Amino acid sequence: MEVDSEGHDQFENLPSPPRASQYGTGATVSSDTDASGVKLRRRLGDLVAKYEGLELKYRDLREIGIKTAEQNFDVLKEQSEERARTASELISNLKADLATQRSLAKEGEQTKKRLLDTEARVAELTKLLADAKQEAKTLCNKLAQTRSAEVAVTSRVPGSAVKGGAAAARAIATASSEAVQAAQLKEDLYGDLTGLIVRLVRRDPAAQVFDCIQTGRNGTLHFKLEVEKENTGDNYEEAHFTYKPQLDPSRDRDLMDLLPDFLTEEIEFARPHAAKL
Incomplete structure (x- = not known):
């Protein structure tokens, strides 16, 4: 660390011990050496204190960084799990919607089939109804032909018999026609009501x-x-x-x-x- 470098520089800047030839006596040299040692120890103590302070700050910063990283990791983990849950719920909802759509599509196909069957049934019944009406019309035509034949037979009867029978034949034909029409009207009314x-x-x-x-x-x-x-x-x-x-x-x-x-x-x-x- 920089503490070691600074301490080394301080040691280099310290004055060299005086030589004996410069001071002349051993007592003077010993006094100067003690003073320099005190300064050196004081300086070394200051450097050690600074080093310990820097090391403490480093440890605090390192612990803060680790705790912050752990907190950020926990937050990111929680966010990731929440997103995973949301995605899972969304997928489940989409699957349920898809199943519902398939069920509706199947029901639609069944309804369409029933509709086609019903339309076919209606067409068949319409044809049956038309046939019934045609049959009734045919019967009415046959009845009209029968009445015409009766009139023709009546016309061939001798004059003496025609006078008495013609009126009766016409009355019978008219009554028969009216009865057929009344029966048809009753049948139509009954069909409409029931x-x-x-x-x-x-x-x-x-x-x-x-x-x-x-x-x-x-x-x-x-x-x-x-x-x-x-x-x-x-x-x-x-x-x-x-x-x-x-x-x-x-x-x-x-x-x-x-x-x-x-x-x-x-x-x-x-x-x-x-x-x-």
Whole structure:
């Protein structure tokens, strides 16, 4: 350190011991030597004190530097851990958002599929309804042709018979036409009020089969209803109905989830219970 260099310089600047020839006596030389030794020890003590002071300051500064570095390290470590926690939470949130988006995308695909199925079902039912209307129109045309044939037959009857039968035939034709129109109006009104459309009626030896469509806000139900024919003398209320749903699981899944269980299977019931369904 600089203390050693300074002490060395001080030793070099000290006066050399006087020679005996310069002073002439031994007592004088001894006195001067003692005085120089005292000064030298005093100077050396001062240098040692300065050195110890500098060394103490160095140790204090070194300890301060170490403590400051440790504090800075702790702060940086805490900041780094906090950033790591924040990044981990952000990654977790992003993963959760991604999972939610995937779930929503999957639900969207399922909803789109159900929508396409519903649109296909609506198109099919629209076609069935158009066919039913066309069939009703065809029946009306056939009825009109029948009335025309009756008029033609009546026109060939001899004059004596025409006078009495023509008026009756016209009256019968008019009444029949009005009855058909009234029945059609009743059917249209019933369909508008209840949503029930009878597509087709088929008469079998043992029963009458009604092909029906029931529309509503929750969907459209296609079913067939068989009404057992009463034998002569049988009680009217003893006739049995058979309900046969025409459900397709791949097409009517949403409707099947909403329907009661007993309406998704074939059931048989007596006529008095029909009004309770």
